[in-house]
Amino acid sequence: MNIWNWVALGGAAVAALLVVAVVRRRASASASGRRFFRHPTAAPGLFVLAFFVTVAVAAPLVAPYKPYQQIDIVHLQNRSPSTRNVLGTDPFSRDVWSRLAYGARISLGIGALAMLVAVTIGGAVGATAGYFRGWMDAALMRLVDVGLAMPRIFAMLVVVALWDHIAVPVLVLLIGLTGWFATSRLVRAEVLSLRERDFVAAARALGAGPGRVIGRHVLPNAAAPIIVSAALGIGNVMLLEAGLSFLGMGVPSPAPSWGNMIADGWPKIAVAPWSATFPGLAISLVVMALNAVGDALRDALDPRKEAV
């Protein structure tokens, strides 16, 4: 790692601190924003997320090597952390830190995008089922029952078997498509209770059609639990991706996803524990940050606390 990488890394940390400071300033204007930052883990969580996102974006700057680059396959396998390779090298003599930085792109990206797919579908299905009820609700919820009946990783394994080498966008789509069931239940429950509220009746009485009622009155009020579950869901997706990659059925090697890195490092864990432990630590940190932010969001967006 040269001096410029260190400077870039410092810059990433400063950028993350700045993000936290700016968000905190903005948030202090509203009561829910203040509730968010009252959580002791909210600010550190936000920092961790901002830091890893910055590292992912600036990977070419903070990483001294290309993620696939085998520095010296003969002499530089399983090197322990040093000034040159801060997190050591893996069994294929690749720089663990560089792969970690580039891997953030893939792991975080898959987490965010797959969750976006899942929340979109889950939100739409849940809102439809909850608002229109009747046969549509019954049919959609039976589908959800089936979807929830098989452990997700098992379902994913079966589906992933459809391809020899799975492209990352397909993987994102698949994770999203197998991950919306719980969200749709949540949204449905929320919509069911919201549709009985008087302000929804008032909107209908004023002549608002179903589209406007759902879009303007129901969903904005159901947003809080959806956002919270999305924050927690990104973490779950990252864990799932890691698990799949670990089994060799996720992101295809040699692309540097954090799950892949653990899988690559695993066989040599006794000699070179760093190559499997650091990516795992990174996943744990990011998921923990997401959980912390999700918890804080849950409190901040709780409509019951809005009344006072």
Place this chain on the structure above:
Amino acid sequence: MIAPPPLVAVQDLVKHFAGERGWFGLGQPRAVVRAVDGVSFEIPPAQTLGLVGESGSGKTTTGRAILRLVEPDRGRVTVDGLDVLTLGPRELRALRRRMQIVFQDPYGSLNPRMTVRQMLAEPLAIHRIATGPDAERRIAALLEEVGLDPGFGRSYPHELSGGQRQRVGIARALSVEPQFLVLDEPVSALDVSVQAQVLNLLAELQQRRRLTYLFIAHDLAVVKHIADEVAVMYLGKIVERAPALALYAAPRHPYTTSLLSAVPVPDPTAQRNRIVLSGDVPSPMHPPPGCPFHPRCPHPKKNDRCRTEPPALRAVAPGQLAACHFAEEPL
């Protein structure tokens, strides 16, 4: 003098709620809640009908069924000559400009994620009444009409007090310039001092805009001050209907009499001859046979006929209807 034709006419309105359904929500419902069970009344233009009853009497469902916020099972409702229950979605939306509703809980009836201004602008946009600066002018005028500073437009519901919220609810109902308002317990959730403010406002608005009100309430004292005619509901049926003066002076149904006597009077020196009814209101899922009130009826002449034969709502005095076999011999 010929009485003007009624603005609102309700005939034999019925709404039964299905209980839990079997077979994944597709089977036959098991128990039926007879929320509204054959209700009829008329309201002349610019008059107020007070609809009174305890919880579970079906008064709220009646109000909502008239506006088709719940779909009634049977009956006929006309507003200004239009048959409400046969309208298609498009015509119904057009009719929504003529009839509006104000809710009991002024917090629950306002969307917590919208500002007052957004809430008032929405109906103007839906019905293409006004946009842009014209809409802003109208919103300001509406707020002023209900006694709020136009500056409140930027507020969210949780920033307002109960009375202010209810004023916003009224302004929203008025925004489409309706002729008929269903007021569903509009002051029940408010403190006494604020309750009086809102009642006065409603009275003024009625005067100024010649509004017709269906005033739903459980508080007979409040209704006394605002209604021209009063209907008393019990277990989904109207048991007595009369001009306000007559009803309060000489109630004919024993339920009305008991209800009136149960209202606490803020005067420690007043003679109290409270009739305390025994037991609870029966479940509307299993209404008693015969007269629905007979299990709790304190009438001394109560007999087998009350237990078996449901009394019809019939005229017992000029303009006064009661559903009691002994309406001629009130308590």
Place this chain on the structure above:
Amino acid sequence: MTEPLLRVRDLKTYFVTEQGSGTARAVDGVSFDVRPGETLGIVGESGCGKTVTSLSILRLIPEPPGHIRPGSFIEFEGRNILTLEPKELRAVRGNQIAMIFQEPMTSLNPVFTVGDQIAEAAIVHQHLSRAAARRRAIEMLQLVGIPDPEERVDHYPHQMSGGMRQRVMIAMALVCHPKLLIADEPTTALDVTIQAQILELLERLQAELGMAVMLITHDLGVVAGTADRVVVMYAGQVVEQAPTVELFAHPVHPYTEGLLAAVPRLDAPSLSLRTGGRGRLHSIPGQVPAATAWPDGCRFHPRCPYAWDRCRAEEPPLLDASQGDAGTHTARCWLVTEPQRRTRRP
């Protein structure tokens, strides 16, 4: 004059609001007495501090965010409740002072039978055996007028109607024959006909058991029919206190006066609001201020039709406005010292 059963002096219960944006002075220097066997009505609108007062008496205020300020004093039969050890406090709670709440549904534990919940206090305080406590529970259900008590004792709260549940609450509160029953809005959640039943039941039980009752309500009608004396609260303070008949006949504080005039009454000729200005209901302008920002001077002055300079600058103490025995009628209003200003109504 008999020695009071409960003496509350200068009670201050404050709440720390979110992120120190202020302290809500929910109860701010409240004093009153409850005498043995009497019914004291505490009246006020929402946010005046009446419920916090009642919870403070049994130290049921959640801490944090609430706390009872030092200097407050709640004396029950000669002992200051605020300085009792936890064990001594428990011996008072449910045993000598009992409480019933507004929402009988949420105040009863959904997973225990009503019999178990009634019997519990008898087992804890009177060391009855389970069987004896169960018999006691059945007796209590009978006392509060629940039909088929032998069968009802094994029912769960959700199997009962609202009125029945409130009867169960009363049975639970009275199982140890307390000397004081604090009833916090006991009929607010109930229908009028059920309210009449519960009020009659409370009246009968008070006569039979000879306890004192502190009845907290927003309904002046309920107070008029049941209380011997009335305390009117506004903005965390007692603003007027008098025997019931006296208070309704000669309200001194403009808030009491306004409240009485604002109640729509069945016994008055119809004001017929719809005939316009002539029949307006009297209303008090404005609204109750927030507990974090009580107005300076007299807390009612922004809404008071008589307010003058002194009201804005100086907070009035409780002044003696008695017509008969000294101290029977007090009001927190400068009009007591300058009654001639009452005529200058705007």
Place this chain on the structure above:
Amino acid sequence: MIAWVVRRVAASVAIIWAVVTLTFFVIHAARGSPFLPEQSQSVSPETLDRLRRQFGLDRSLPEQYVLYLRNLARGELGESFVLRRPVADALADAMPHTFFLALAALLIDFTAGLALGIYQAVRERSVGDVVLGNVALFVNSMPTFWLGLVLLLGFAQWLHWFPTGGPSDPVLCPRVDSLPCLLDFFWHLTLPALTLGLVGAAGTARFQRAAMLEVIRQEYVRTARAKGLREGRVLLVHALRNALLPFITLVGLAFPFLLTGAVLVETVYSWPGMGLLAVRAILQRDYYVVTGAALVTSAMVVLGSLMADLLYAVADPRIRVRGA
């Protein structure tokens, strides 16, 4: 109540059928086939054809499906191509391993999780609560298999306290038929169970803390205090009984969680359970093992949620006693 149970069971069977059907078609549509030359190089095309015929793979997919369902109705799960034995036997060998692993993990999960959650709620905002809360958050955020690797590295490879994998010592205890071998089995079980159990316990603790805090704020808890009960009784009798109701839902959700975790943990520890079997079967396109595993796992999940619902109905009088 009985009608309700019957309906729930019928619905469960329908769900399992749907899962099996979906799995059947998806895995058949997957690229590659069970007898691909690269997996079995010695197989001649003729043998391949014979094998295909033998296993009915030469028929059309709908035909195979109908055949499979017919066999299923008779309780036959088909034959494994790779293992050359009935799928039912293979599953029967694997299931006890997963069962004991899940049972031990559940034990750790629920006892530790409940105790911690309740402790944290009762001591809300104390130092203990904050520290435990953060630890639980961290553990709950770890990839299960990675925690497995870390434990394996620490306790097995560095400290040598525990074996590095497998269900038992292959030399001394090929079968669990004596007390020392039983102990050996538990010795092998410890790390995998701890891995699964710790992650679960962290989640349970977080959930239970929230549930307990919710209940503590209820009015009936205030009523209990107003009665003059000791704080311990208020919390552990009045509050806890109610706070355990939502926990029952968690019991139902534990099954999918444990099965998911088991797939990975079994891989890490070479634990010959359902997870390992299923993963290998999917990789080898061993159709009937995959559908059989899908059948068993979905049955367990559905059974779990059915049990939770039943338990809930028994524990909550509002459901058990349908009253006015």
